[in-house]
Amino acid sequence: MPLENSWVFPVVESIHVIGLAAFVGTVILSDLRTLGLLQFSDTRNLKVWTHSGLAVMISTGLGMFFADSARYLQNPAFHVKAALLVLALAAHFTLRRSGTRFAAILSLTLWTCVVLAARAIADFDV
């Protein structure tokens, strides 16, 4: 990583994780509510956190990718994450709008897999 000895990369990565807590956290909550496993109100806050979390994750994610794209492109875990991310985002903005139980289960599964693959990027780093 060209930024290996800089504080910039860990800081951007931390902001990515904070975005994850907001985005994936609120997506999990709303999917569990769709499935009838949780009850809560406060939907306006929920949407704000989901959208701002997603914006933070995408901008920091792109930043980290372009900091060393060649290295990510030869990482098998990154390929898996990218593919899952495309699927998860597509489902998020289409199927999930329907509010069906199927869409909620799909959303939970896809985002969980995205997080697992993302974490694995560090393990497959060469």
Place this chain on the structure above:
Amino acid sequence: MYNPLLELARWLQDTSLRLDLSQSTWGVPIIGAIHVLAIAWFGGSVLLNDSRLRRFRWIGLAILLITGALLFWSQPLRLYYSQFFRLKIVLMMLTIGTALLPARYDRLAMALALVLWAAVIFASRGIAYR
């Protein structure tokens, strides 16, 4: 001078669980991934300040603490000497401390806790690098 924390880290370092964790290929990556999922679980429920989510929040926190303890167990001595890990523990204690503020400082306590949790995440990422 006798240092109980260092002694604990040394003792954990010599347990067979530490060996199993640090030598297994998938152990630490999987526990780490569950730790990250629990950040989302716990983080989301903290952001939505709905009392009906209390139990959900405690489960998320419990998963965070259990996986965190196992991650610590996988390399106790390195973490004992990591400045960022020490910072993280101090920040976590301060976060818990916000719960002790009197009820009339409720909003202040919530804002402080959010800022501190963000600081905990910064310190945590730092551990991986130094």
